[in-house]
Amino acid sequence: MHVFKTKYSVIRYFSFGPRVLFATAALCGLLVAQGCGNKDEPGPSPASASNRMDELTSEQLRNGIGPVTSVDLGEYNPDLANEGQELFKIKCSACHKIDQRYVGPALNDVLSRRTPAYVMNMILNPEEMVKRHPEAKKLLAEYAAPMANQHLTQEEARAIVEFLRNTNNNQSK
Amino acid sequence: MRKNTTNRLLIAGAALVAITGSLFSCRTTGSQSGPISTDAATAVYVPPGSYDEFYAFMSGGFSGQVTVHGLPSGRLIKTVPVFSQHAENGYGYSEETKALLNTTFGFVPWDDSHHPELSQTNGVPDGRWLFINGNNTPRIARIDLTRFETEEIIQIPNSAGNHASPFITPNSEYVVASTRFSVPIPQKDISISEYKGNFKGTITFVKADSPGEMDIAFQILVPGYNYDLSHSGKGASYGWSFFTTYNTEEANTLLEVNASRNDKDFVAAVNWKRAEECVANGSAQTMPADYVHNYVDERRIAVSEEKSGVKVLNPADCSGLIYFLPTPKSPHGVDVDPSGEYIVAGGKLATVIPVHSFSKMIAAIESESFEGVVDGIPVLQYDAVLAGEVEDPGLGPLHTEFDGKGYAYTTAFISSEIVKWEIGTWKVVDRIPTYYSVGHLMIPGGDSQKPWGKYMVALNKITKDRYLPTGPELAHAAQLIDISGDKMRLLLDFPTMGEPHYAQGIEASVIKDKQVRMFSIQENTSPYAIKSEDEARVERDGNEVHVYMSTIRTHFVPDNIEGIRAGDKVYFHVTNLEQDWDVPHGFAVLGARTSELLVMPGETRTIVWKPQGPGVYPFYCTDFCSALHQEMQGYIRVGAEGSTRPLAFSTGN
Numbered sequence: 068m069h070v071f072k073t074k075y076s077v078i079r080y081f082s083f084g085p086r087v088l089f090a091t092a093a094l095c096g097l098l099v100a101q102g103c104g105n106k107d108e109p110g111p112s113p114a115s116a117s118n119r120m121d122e123l124t125s126e127q128l129r130n131g132i133g134p135v136t137s138v139d140l141g142e143y144n145p146d147l148a149n150e151g152q153e154l155f156k157i158k159c160s161a162c163h164k165i166d167q168r169y170v171g172p173a174l175n176d177v178l179s180r181r182t183p184a185y186v187m188n189m190i191l192n193p194e195e196m197v198k199r200h201p202e203a204k205k206l207l208a209e210y211a212a213p214m215a216n217q218h219l220t221q222e223e224a225r226a227i228v229e230f231l232r233n234t235n236n237n238q239s240k
Numbered sequence: 241m242r243k244n245t246t247n248r249l250l251i252a253g254a255a256l257v258a259i260t261g262s263l264f265s266c267r268t269t270g271s272q273s274g275p276i277s278t279d280a281a282t283a284v285y286v287p288p289g290s291y292d293e294f295y296a297f298m299s300g301g302f303s304g305q306v307t308v309h310g311l312p313s314g315r316l317i318k319t320v321p322v323f324s325q326h327a328e329n330g331y332g333y334s335e336e337t338k339a340l341l342n343t344t345f346g347f348v349p350w351d352d353s354h355h356p357e358l359s360q361t362n363g364v365p366d367g368r369w370l371f372i373n374g375n376n377t378p379r380i381a382r383i384d385l386t387r388f389e390t391e392e393i394i395q396i397p398n399s400a401g402n403h404a405s406p407f408i409t410p411n412s413e414y415v416v417a418s419t420r421f422s423v424p425i426p427q428k429d430i431s432i433s434e435y436k437g438n439f440k441g442t443i444t445f446v447k448a449d450s451p452g453e454m455d456i457a458f459q460i461l462v463p464g465y466n467y468d469l470s471h472s473g474k475g476a477s478y479g480w481s482f483f484t485t486y487n488t489e490e491a492n493t494l495l496e497v498n499a500s501r502n503d504k505d506f507v508a509a510v511n512w513k514r515a516e517e518c519v520a521n522g523s524a525q526t527m528p529a530d531y532v533h534n535y536v537d538e539r540r541i542a543v544s545e546e547k548s549g550v551k552v553l554n555p556a557d558c559s560g561l562i563y564f565l566p567t568p569k570s571p572h573g574v575d576v577d578p579s580g581e582y583i584v585a586g587g588k589l590a591t592v593i594p595v596h597s598f599s600k601m602i603a604a605i606e607s608e609s610f611e612g613v614v615d616g617i618p619v620l621q622y623d624a625v626l627a628g629e630v631e632d633p634g635l636g637p638l639h640t641e642f643d644g645k646g647y648a649y650t651t652a653f654i655s656s657e658i659v660k661w662e663i664g665t666w667k668v669v670d671r672i673p674t675y676y677s678v679g680h681l682m683i684p685g686g687d688s689q690k691p692w693g694k695y696m697v698a699l700n701k702i703t704k705d706r707y708l709p710t711g712p713e714l715a716h717a718a719q720l721i722d723i724s725g726d727k728m729r730l731l732l733d734f735p736t737m738g739e740p741h742y743a744q745g746i747e748a749s750v751i752k753d754k755q756v757r758m759f760s761i762q763e764n765t766s767p768y769a770i771k772s773e774d775e776a777r778v779e780r781d782g783n784e785v786h787v788y789m790s791t792i793r794t795h796f797v798p799d800n801i802e803g804i805r806a807g808d809k810v811y812f813h814v815t816n817l818e819q820d821w822d823v824p825h826g827f828a829v830l831g832a833r834t835s836e837l838l839v840m841p842g843e844t845r846t847i848v849w850k851p852q853g854p855g856v857y858p859f860y861c862t863d864f865c866s867a868l869h870q871e872m873q874g875y876i877r878v879g880a881e882g883s884t885r886p887l888a889f890s891t892g893n
Contacts, residue, residue: 156771156772156774157761157762157771157772157817158761158817158819160772160773160774161772161773161790161792161795161797161817162792162793169892170792170793170794170795211867211868212793212794212866212867212868213866213867215792215793215818215819215820215823216819216820217818217819217820218758218819218820
């Protein structure tokens with residue numbers, strides 16, 4: 068499992084909660100071009116992001132938008148899958164069940180529908196995915212609850228993919 | 241005529257376009273370089289989506305809290321509950337926070353908080369913590385500035401009216417406390433008319449630099465005066481702290497007359513380095529004194545420890561510990577300039593502002609230029625320690641802050657103005673009216689060794705006509721004044737919460753990037769936490785029921801609970817499983833006689849609920865969390881007392 072060094076977590080990723088998303092979604096409608104953001108603040112620029120919908124590359128359409136460009140799954144790793152299972156329970160299971168639709172879609176066939184990279188990008192970069200990627204947008208419209216960013220690391224997202232390999236109907240392992 | 245009107249309209253229209261253009265243009269580097277325009281509106285305008293330049297921490301006065309404003313906009317951005325229960329987030333109601341308000345008097349859910357004080361390193365505010373005093377039940381609180389939460393409160397024993405507090409030493413070694421009201425020490429049943437000689441004051445140094453471990457380092461027993469305000473020495477005067485006194489007459493009734501007779505009272509100069517030596521060499525006596533220390537432990541749960549006994553120094557047993565500097569007349573504020581050489585006292589009934597010299601004070605001590613001794617405390621000669629007097633400072637001078645550019649700014653309460661004067665020449669160079677009756681003033685870092693001398697905030701006691709009237713009580717007025725130029729310039733009025741008695745300010749960059757955005761669910765060590773919905777459960781232990789509940793957008797687990805009985809004591813332990821910034825969930829239940837809970841991502845909070853009769857009680861999320869927020873709800877079925885219905889709980893299906 069993972070080693071955490073501090074007693075209190077001090078997580079300082081730059082991302083925005085749902086209230087901000089709604090607000091920025093509304094703003095996008097109002098602002099024609101880029102607004103007066105804080106230039107020194109990193110983070111997604113929602114107003115401009117929404118306008119780049121049609122700029123998605125075929126690679127992005129296939130593998131999603133985010134830090135992961137491709138994943139070589141390699142041989143199935145049961146230890147990694149166990150780690151993924153534990154993480155899935157803590158970070159994901161409140162909204163996703165394997166075999167049934169819950170707050171979000173069932174995941175038993177997700178790896179037959181999506182590439183591993185897509186799954187990881189959806190975990191790691193959900194805000195941008197639900198705004199820009201046509202498939203993620205469809206899901207947001209269907210489920211209404213936007214995929215939450217649970218701030219997993221890339222390694223943790225990879226472990227969850229390994230867990231999903233083991234649980235998927237069309238076993239890709 | 242018509243043509244003129246048209247022209248005027250055209251001009252007005254052009255002006256409007258220009259103004260609109262400037263309003264909607266992006267704030268660029270100009271925003272960092274200060275009020276660049278003669279237009280005050282431009283100077284305080286922070287465009288939507290942009291940040292202020294400074295955090296300002298305002299005491300809540302009789303609200304007991306701290307409010308945080310942005311400068312220059314004056315926008316209120318946070319209320320930090322400190323000494324008062326805060327139903328808005330459950331502070332002082334939740335099981336995890338209640339203990340912070342424990343004292344030897346019991347649970348005290350209110351206080352009068354006067355002086356916020358930022359922690360310092362090398363005499364400069366470092367943005368780690370904010371301290372603030374409780375006046376009525378003598379206490380000092382520490383607020384963590386990565387979370388903007390009160391994390392520790394220590395009670396001050398042998399004290400009453402903790403006003404001259406919690407002014408900090410330059411490396412946050414100590415925060416101080418003292419007795420505005422002298423009292424019998426130790427307390428006893430004694431006639432008030434026997435005040436003189438029987439009532440005493442204390443000056444207390446509280447160890448401050450170790451979170452969770454604040455403690456009374458030592459107390460100094462002093463004559464039965466009123467100890468009013470303080471500031472620590474710095475730079476040249478590092479190792480000393482200064483306290484004003486009034487009522488050196490030791491009156492116990494009608495103080496407005498009886499405590500105003502002496503031409504001079506004192507500034508008490510305390511050598512705390514010397515105090516440390518005397519404590520170390522055994523000169524202090526241990527007095528029995530009970531007090532309570534409350535702190536948030538590593539589980540994020542507040543705990544109280546009862547303590548007993550403090551080290552007390554008698555000035556007669558520790559030579560060189562304390563000196564009195566005669567100071568006209570009923571001095572209020574005592575403020576030390578950034579170099580540490582000058583000690584400015586605001587004699588509220590005086591016609592001048594006396595400025596004492598630290599180096600002259602040391603010379604006077606060495607040459608024993610004393611005019612007397614009180615209770616073992618040498619009284620230095622006024623002329624031997626005086627650096628100068630500021631003449632014509634306005635009526636009722638109270639408090640002084642510094643801009644780091646050679647100038648001092650002193651409030652004059654009675655004449656409702658701030659006077660700017662030059663250190664060294666003691667000449668008034670500018671004055672500006674305030675609206676109305678200014679008490680403290682605040683320049684960010686203005687009581688430290690490195691002021692950010694750009695803005696000044698006047699903290700006014702009287703509001704009158706500054707805002708739309710709101711019945712008999714009015715929000716207190718703060719006023720933002722530009723001090724970047726030769727002439728002070730009024731920029732903005734803004735309302736404040738409670739009584740913004742004093743304030744501290746700090747450049748935003750020192751704090752803003754250190755903010756905690758969530759707590760890791762894996763690292764949640766609360767014994768009442770659940771790490772996933774699988775662990776959600778309801779357990780009975782006699783009449784106590786513990787509900788271990790989770791929240792995530794957008795449901796509770798469990799959300800259907802049965803088997804509760806009227807008369808049960810139900811603990812809702814709510815864990816927020818979210819791991820993203822700005823996604824707290826709230827929890828409120830019908831019939832609760834406490835407050836809601838507001839649970840931060842990754843955190844566990846607990847509220848107790850006692851259902852009074854059979855029925856079905858809904859609970860819901862109070863903090864609008866997602867598009868399906870209105871769906872975030874649940875039910876609890878409560879049977880009659882003695883019902884044998886077994887516990888059951890579920891979510892979905």
